[in-house]
Amino acid sequence: MAKNKNNNNGKNNIDKTSRKSIFNLFTAYNKDGKGVKKRKITDKERYSLKSFFIVYKNQFWNLIFLNLIFMMMISPVICGMLAYTGVFDDRAQTPSNILYAPVYGAHLCFPTPATANLTGIYGTQGSVAVGSGVTNALFYITLTVFLTFGPASAGMTYILRAYAKGEFAYLWHDFFGTIKKNFIGSVTLGIADLAVIILLVYSSAHYFTASAGIDYTILFFITFSMGVIYFIMRFYLYILLITFKLSPVKLIKNSFILALLGIKRNFMAVLGILALLILSILVFWISVPLGITLPFFFLISNCSFITCFAAYANVKKYMIDPYYAEHPGKDGKFKIEEEPVFVDRG
Numbered sequence: 001m002a003k004n005k006n007n008n009n010g011k012n013n014i015d016k017t018s019r020k021s022i023f024n025l026f027t028a029y030n031k032d033g034k035g036v037k038k039r040k041i042t043d044k045e046r047y048s049l050k051s052f053f054i055v056y057k058n059q060f061w062n063l064i065f066l067n068l069i070f071m072m073m074i075s076p077v078i079c080g081m082l083a084y085t086g087v088f089d090d091r092a093q094t095p096s097n098i099l100y101a102p103v104y105g106a107h108l109c110f111p112t113p114a115t116a117n118l119t120g121i122y123g124t125q126g127s128v129a130v131g132s133g134v135t136n137a138l139f140y141i142t143l144t145v146f147l148t149f150g151p152a153s154a155g156m157t158y159i160l161r162a163y164a165k166g167e168f169a170y171l172w173h174d175f176f177g178t179i180k181k182n183f184i185g186s187v188t189l190g191i192a193d194l195a196v197i198i199l200l201v202y203s204s205a206h207y208f209t210a211s212a213g214i215d216y217t218i219l220f221f222i223t224f225s226m227g228v229i230y231f232i233m234r235f236y237l238y239i240l241l242i243t244f245k246l247s248p249v250k251l252i253k254n255s256f257i258l259a260l261l262g263i264k265r266n267f268m269a270v271l272g273i274l275a276l277l278i279l280s281i282l283v284f285w286i287s288v289p290l291g292i293t294l295p296f297f298f299l300i301s302n303c304s305f306i307t308c309f310a311a312y313a314n315v316k317k318y319m320i321d322p323y324y325a326e327h328p329g330k331d332g333k334f335k336i337e338e339e340p341v342f343v344d345r346g
Contacts, residue, residue, distance in 0.1 A: 046166060047313035049268075056305065059163050065171055066159055067301035073152035080142030088138065089129035095122065150190015151179040156301065157238040160308035178242055185241055188248070193237065200227040232259040232266050235311040243315065254319070262314030269310035273303050 045051065056063075082088070095101075100122040107115035155175035162169035179186065204227055207220035236255040240246060246254065259266060280299055284291025 043313065043316065047164070047309065051166075052309050055163055055166065055309070059305075062159075062163075062171060063301040063305055064297055066156055066175075067297050067299075069171065069175055070152050070156050070300055071296050073148050073155075074145050076142050076145040076148065079138040080145075083135045083138035083142065086129045086135070088132055088134040090132045092128055092130045094128050095124065146191050146194055147187055148190070149194055150186040150188070151183060153190060153193075153238050154182050154186035154242055155179045156304055157308060158242050160301075160305050161239060161242070161312055163305065164309045164312045182242055186238075189237060189241055189251075192248075193234070196230060200230060229256070229259065232270070235259070235266060235269060235307040236315065239308065239311055239315055244319070258311070258314050258318060261318055262311065265310040265314055269307050272306040272310075276303055276306070 100119075103115065103118045103122050107119045155178045158174055158178035159169045159171060162174070200223060203223040204220060207216050207223060210216045233252070233255040236258045237251065240251055240254055244254075276299060280291060280294050283294060
């Protein structure tokens, strides 16, 4: 009996072991070993066109909110738009014909029935807008955008840089935290940035509408070319500002160099921006109210995301990776997401 019992126990143990082996064949979660090795994503994959659309899809609504925060920071522009429309201007009556002044002058010097009749004809009154105190105040408030544009651009660039790297960012906390860390530099860069933009736009428009002549044509193409170069340099200005510690001269120099070195990605970014602008024009043509509101919640952050996604890959390739290659001992101590201090190698 004892022998039989031992045989049955042995048989049961064998059956259990067999069932366990078969079960572990399909569900061996506790098996010793390295497990599944996670494949490292290369920069080429992370900053590819496919990754761009994946990140864009995931962050679409955050881009909408980011656009609203940016517009809140540069809201003085709205005051300038209201002042420019003249809704708060005073109205005054004045002769509307440009010939009234010489005719009236002739009548004062040589009064005759003919000049009196001409004075009456050309002296027809019309209503003209005259700047009021409210209008002037709005124009002065608009000037404060020179102080807010740079910090707003720096804060937005930090959020977009995190999205481009595939990292998480708190919209409010990181936006204003970046402004606090880079306040002086961002204000200085913002003032210079807006001044250059205004000068280039005004110069190009002036030379384009000036009287025909070879000298004005040459000047137009010079200023237009400078505008295109600076437009691409702006892809890098604020990224370099929040990522590196650079002097103003080296900031401009490195932005210019990256604009040339990364010509392929820069060109794709320009095409993306043009596509968004064409889309905005079509929306404006279909619905004027919707087209006017697009810059306030959609256009600016989306264009900036395109430029940041294209530019950061070049910054990493030509500046960040070479720095870590030359300083292997510092790898792990200086993390990009913690705002490291990089020294320009140029």
